[in-house]
Amino acid sequence: MNEKNIIICRCEDVTLQDIYRLMNEGYTSFEELKRILRIGMGPCQGNTCGQLLQREIAKFLEVPLDQVKTQKVRPLTTGVKLKSIVEATKNER
């Protein structure tokens, strides 16, 4: 299949071709690729693409999978509306 048609990050529409291109430019970690391609920055926060990308990086660098870091996990675990957060703070008092 054409690399251009293989989507690695659904949220931000990043293809395998985009990733290969950047890895060939020298960016070979999740954090570096994310900062330029936005991979992992969407609503799922890397929950879908994280492991796919990890495998591609490991293949590219020819290192074992466990030597490739995945994305840093930060809050929130799932999208929450700002107004819901405001409401929740009112209930605390």
Add this chain to the structure above:
Amino acid sequence: MNAEIVIIGAGISGVSIAYNLANKGVKNIVVFDSEYLTSGSTGRCGAGVRQQWGTKMNCLLAKKSVEFFEKAQEVLQYPRDIEFKQEGYLIVATNELEDEQFTKNVLLQQSLGIPVKKLTPLEAKQIVPHLNIDKIVSATYCKTDGHLNPFTMTEAYYLAAKRLGVTFYFHEKVTDIIVENNKIQKVITNKREVQTHKVVNAAGGYSKEVAKLANVDVPVFSENHEILVTEPIEKIQGPMVISFALNIYCQQVPHGSFIMGRSDPFMPHSHNIESSWKFLDEMAKTAVGLLPPLGELRVVRQWGGLYNISPDRQPIIGGTKELEGFYLACGFSGHGFMFAPMTGLLLSEIILEEPTTIDINELHLDRFKDGDFNAYETSVV
């Protein structure tokens, strides 16, 4: 290995300094970063650029930097997009005291040629229709302010510097600076030793620790500043909206998402950059209060980064009297991204002993020695 100059840190300051030196013909420049490009504050910041400051120095640094950002894409021949969205900053005053201060600020800014004007709440609402004007007394607006993509802007400098021959080493931490007879001899990293007589400390949140390696004391500290991003929506907001009293800055980036942050006055000094629920609560309340429709937006992620803060909240840019060949670009106090073009230009001029584009004597480290600084910047979030 030897180097004409070693630069410590590949954030926006380090890459701009490297580019400017190389652009002036300096050869054999080496940059070390303990992590990767934009891993420090630069890759965590709002990347807002404003010329509306309370001190003349900050106004000038920002104005000249904006002039560079406007042509950066071409000058640096960057293949991706630096995403300079130049649709202004709207700064709202929420009380009489702020309103008075802003009147003074605007006069200063206009005297320096910055295209800023004072607005009534209704005029402000024309520019940002979803602004809750019950909260505000007046506003100031400068249409040539804006924000960039911090990753691509930094990469633009980085690629240009590399083309000019600068060598970058990532994942390589500077662990010592060897000084003999009051002269720098060597920089030591976890991987190599480099003979050099000139070192630039552009280590951001770690600049105090790096200066200590050369036995130079720099009176700065670091603290965590948190920020969040929402899901993207269609474009509804042009300018960055900020309020000092309400403690908020909020922008819609070209991608469509909103990025917003605020400060915690009780944040301890440290290198911690974790996320807190307290920030999320306060940020949500402030944002929804000032810009009510944003309540409908889902928060996707929150994160943190370091402000490296100086006693007068103005940067420290220049050499040091203690140690020949040791230069500082730190203490940006939360606004080092927007000054980077000038940081790089001015420091390269100082290193090459050329006349400086603007007089920046007052940014020298020595101003803190006898408490001889008077221009305290109050216009900060």
